Amino acid sequence: MIDGLPTNSAHHRVLTLNRTAKKLIMVFADLVALPLALWSSYALRLADWWPTDFLAAGWWLFLFTPLLGVLIFIRLGLYRAVVHFMGAQAIGAVAKGVVLLAIGMWAAAYLSHIDQFPRSVPIIFALVALVYVGGSRLLVRNYYHSLQRHYANKSPVLIYGAGSSGVQLASSFVSGGEFEAVGFLDDDKSLWKGSVGGMPVYPPQSLGQLIDELKISHVLLALPSVSIKQRRRILERLAEYPVRIKTVPSMMEIIGGAAMDALRDVDPEDLLGRDSVPPKPELIAGSLRNKTVLVSGAGGSIGSEICRQALVNNPKALILYEVSEYALYSIEQELSSLISDQELDIPLYPVLGSVADANRVANTLDYFKVDTIYHAAAYKHVPLVEHNVLEGVRNNVLGTRVLAEKALEAGVERFVLISTDKAVRPTNVMGATKRMAELILQDLAATNPATTFSMVRFGNVLGSSGSVVPLFRRQIETGGPVTVTHSEITRFFMTIPEAASLVIQAGTMAQGGEIFVLDMGSPVRIVDLARRMIKLMGHEIRNEATPGGDIEIVFSGLRPGEKLYEELLIGEDVVGTDHPKIMRAREEKLAADDLADLLLAMEQALAAGSGEEARTLLQQAVSGFVPSSPIVDWLHVERAVNEPGSKSAVILPLGARAPKA
Structure with a gap:
C-alpha cells in the first residue's frame, strides 16, 4: 500500500482489492481485449470496419480465441504476476502467450476450413494482442506508479553512474523505496545531454545547479567496479556539495552476496582506502594450507579477519583463542556459518582463555599440535592502558612471553606477532608494551631457530573497535559535536582485510627475528577526515564562517599517552622484500x-x-x-x-x- 493515500478515496478502494478480485479483473480484461484484437486484425487486413463475410463464417473464433487465451495465460502464470511490479520478464511471457494463441487460432481456423481467413491475420492478431494485453497491464502499472509519485512523497535523487548498475538502481525505486531517481551524473562526456533509461544524463559539475532546481537531497554512487582511487576522487568532489552520499556495494561486496541495490552510507574505506596489491598465493598458502593455525585474540578486528582468510585457505584446523566470551561466541558463529555455506571440511575449535595463563596455553598448543600462531591478543586502546598500567604489562608483555615460550616447547613452526606503529618511540604505555613484546621475540629468535618468530608493524585499521571512524559516525548521526583531540593530529590508515593479508604474507617470508613494516601510504589529518565525513553525510560544518551549520568540530586536547604523529620505524635501516607493500626493518635488541x-x-x-x-x-x-x-x-x-x-x-x-x- 502507498503511504499517504487517503483511505476514503476511490484509488484506495481499488488498490485494497484482494488478490482474487484483482485476478478476476485481469481475466475479464483479457476476455475483452482478445476478441477486440481479433476484430482489429481483420479490420486492418481487409481495410473494412465490419468484415461481414468473416463474421458470418468465423464468428465462433470470437468465443474460442479468448477462452484459449485465458487458458494459455493461466498456464504461463500471467495471473500470478503482481502488475505494479511487472517488468521485461512479464512482457516476454505475454509475447509468448499471444504467439501460442495466434498459432492455436490459425490451427482452429485451418482445420475448420473457414473461408475468408487470410494467412496474415494470425500475425497481425499476435502483434495487436501484444499491444492490447501487454498494454493494459502497463497502463495499470503506470497508474499505480503515478499514485506512488503523487502520494508517497519520495526524495528526488541523482545517481552517479549511468551504466548498468545505475539503471538497475533507478529501476528498483519505481516500485517502492524512499527515493525517486530524476537523473544521472556521469563523467562520460558522450552521455551528456542524452537520456539513459528515460532519464537525462548531466555532467558532474552541474550538481550545484541541479540541487537547487530539482531539490536534490541525496546523490547515490552506482560505480561498483571503479578503483578505490577513482572512487575517492569522486567522493572528494561530491563532498563540496550539501547533499548526503550513499553508495551501492563494491564489486567485491556483490561477489560476497550483497544486493546491487543495497544502499549504504559511505564507508571509511571509500574515503581513505587505496588500491591494494593482490596477495601472492604462495605467500598466503605457505603458513596456512594444511597447517593447524591458532589465532590469539581471535575475536578482535585483526584476529577475526586473519581467521576468515585462514579458513578459506584450507588449514588442517583453526583454533580461536580468545579471553572475551562474547567476542569468541561472535566469531565462532560467523565462521561456523561460513564453513556450512561453503561446505568446508575444516575443524573449528573456540578456546576461551588468556595468553597470560601458562597452563591453558601449553595444554592448547600440545593438544592441537599447532603449526602457526598469529598473536593478535593485546590491550590496544591507548587511554585505557594508560589508566591500567599493570594489566597492560601483564597481557601485552608477559602474555606474549608465555605464548612464545610455550610455542617453543610445543614445536610450533611459525609465530607472528601483530605489532603497532605506536611501538616506535612510544609516548604511552600501550606502545611501550608492544615494543617490549617485540624485544622478547627478537631475543627468542636469536637463540631458538626451531620456531620462526617474526613481527609485523602497522598503523590504524579502518573500522576496528574503538577507532575514530565509527566514533565520528555516531557523533554525526546524533547531531554532533564531532570531537578531535588536536587540529594537527595525523594517523596512518589501512583496511582490515589488506592488513590481515599482508600480515599472513609477511609471516611466510620470515626467516626468524624480522620486524616487518607495512606500507601504510600517506598519513591522514584526523580533522580533515572529520570534515569529509560530515559533508558526505549531508551536513554542513558549523564554525565562525558558517554559524548556521549543522555539526561543530570541537578540539578536546590530547589524551594521556597520545601522540600527534605516528611513525613506523625506530631507525632508518629498512630494506624491501619480495612484496611491494612489505618492508623489513633492522632494529636494535636488548641483551x-x-x-x-x-x-x-x-x-x-x-x-x-x-x-x-x-x-x-x-x-x-x-x-x-x-x-x-x-x-x-x-x-x-x-x-x-x-x-x-x-x-x-x-x-x-x-x-x-x-x-x-
Missing part, C-alpha cells in the same frame, strides 16, 4: 641478560601492585619511551588521594573527579 632481569622486575612490580614501578621498567627497556604525561593509572590515583603524605604526581582524565578520601 638477553638485561631482558631477563627486566622481565623478572616486571613480575615483581605486578605482584606488588606498583604501576609506577612497571612504567619505570618500561622506560628502561624501551629505547625512546618518553611518557607524555604523569602516571594516570587508576590504582595509583586512588592511592595518591587516600594517602595524604603521598607526593606522587597525578593527572586525571578529562572530566573525571578525584575520589574523596
Whole structure:
C-alpha cells in the first residue's frame, strides 16, 4: 500500500482489492481485449470496419480465441504476476502467450476450413494482442506508479553512474523505496545531454545547479567496479556539495552476496582506502594450507579477519583463542556459518582463555599440535592502558612471553606477532608494551631457530573497535559535536582485510627475528577526515564562517599517552622484500641478560601492585619511551588521594573527579 493515500478515496478502494478480485479483473480484461484484437486484425487486413463475410463464417473464433487465451495465460502464470511490479520478464511471457494463441487460432481456423481467413491475420492478431494485453497491464502499472509519485512523497535523487548498475538502481525505486531517481551524473562526456533509461544524463559539475532546481537531497554512487582511487576522487568532489552520499556495494561486496541495490552510507574505506596489491598465493598458502593455525585474540578486528582468510585457505584446523566470551561466541558463529555455506571440511575449535595463563596455553598448543600462531591478543586502546598500567604489562608483555615460550616447547613452526606503529618511540604505555613484546621475540629468535618468530608493524585499521571512524559516525548521526583531540593530529590508515593479508604474507617470508613494516601510504589529518565525513553525510560544518551549520568540530586536547604523529620505524635501516607493500626493518635488541632481569622486575612490580614501578621498567627497556604525561593509572590515583603524605604526581582524565578520601 502507498503511504499517504487517503483511505476514503476511490484509488484506495481499488488498490485494497484482494488478490482474487484483482485476478478476476485481469481475466475479464483479457476476455475483452482478445476478441477486440481479433476484430482489429481483420479490420486492418481487409481495410473494412465490419468484415461481414468473416463474421458470418468465423464468428465462433470470437468465443474460442479468448477462452484459449485465458487458458494459455493461466498456464504461463500471467495471473500470478503482481502488475505494479511487472517488468521485461512479464512482457516476454505475454509475447509468448499471444504467439501460442495466434498459432492455436490459425490451427482452429485451418482445420475448420473457414473461408475468408487470410494467412496474415494470425500475425497481425499476435502483434495487436501484444499491444492490447501487454498494454493494459502497463497502463495499470503506470497508474499505480503515478499514485506512488503523487502520494508517497519520495526524495528526488541523482545517481552517479549511468551504466548498468545505475539503471538497475533507478529501476528498483519505481516500485517502492524512499527515493525517486530524476537523473544521472556521469563523467562520460558522450552521455551528456542524452537520456539513459528515460532519464537525462548531466555532467558532474552541474550538481550545484541541479540541487537547487530539482531539490536534490541525496546523490547515490552506482560505480561498483571503479578503483578505490577513482572512487575517492569522486567522493572528494561530491563532498563540496550539501547533499548526503550513499553508495551501492563494491564489486567485491556483490561477489560476497550483497544486493546491487543495497544502499549504504559511505564507508571509511571509500574515503581513505587505496588500491591494494593482490596477495601472492604462495605467500598466503605457505603458513596456512594444511597447517593447524591458532589465532590469539581471535575475536578482535585483526584476529577475526586473519581467521576468515585462514579458513578459506584450507588449514588442517583453526583454533580461536580468545579471553572475551562474547567476542569468541561472535566469531565462532560467523565462521561456523561460513564453513556450512561453503561446505568446508575444516575443524573449528573456540578456546576461551588468556595468553597470560601458562597452563591453558601449553595444554592448547600440545593438544592441537599447532603449526602457526598469529598473536593478535593485546590491550590496544591507548587511554585505557594508560589508566591500567599493570594489566597492560601483564597481557601485552608477559602474555606474549608465555605464548612464545610455550610455542617453543610445543614445536610450533611459525609465530607472528601483530605489532603497532605506536611501538616506535612510544609516548604511552600501550606502545611501550608492544615494543617490549617485540624485544622478547627478537631475543627468542636469536637463540631458538626451531620456531620462526617474526613481527609485523602497522598503523590504524579502518573500522576496528574503538577507532575514530565509527566514533565520528555516531557523533554525526546524533547531531554532533564531532570531537578531535588536536587540529594537527595525523594517523596512518589501512583496511582490515589488506592488513590481515599482508600480515599472513609477511609471516611466510620470515626467516626468524624480522620486524616487518607495512606500507601504510600517506598519513591522514584526523580533522580533515572529520570534515569529509560530515559533508558526505549531508551536513554542513558549523564554525565562525558558517554559524548556521549543522555539526561543530570541537578540539578536546590530547589524551594521556597520545601522540600527534605516528611513525613506523625506530631507525632508518629498512630494506624491501619480495612484496611491494612489505618492508623489513633492522632494529636494535636488548641483551638477553638485561631482558631477563627486566622481565623478572616486571613480575615483581605486578605482584606488588606498583604501576609506577612497571612504567619505570618500561622506560628502561624501551629505547625512546618518553611518557607524555604523569602516571594516570587508576590504582595509583586512588592511592595518591587516600594517602595524604603521598607526593606522587597525578593527572586525571578529562572530566573525571578525584575520589574523596
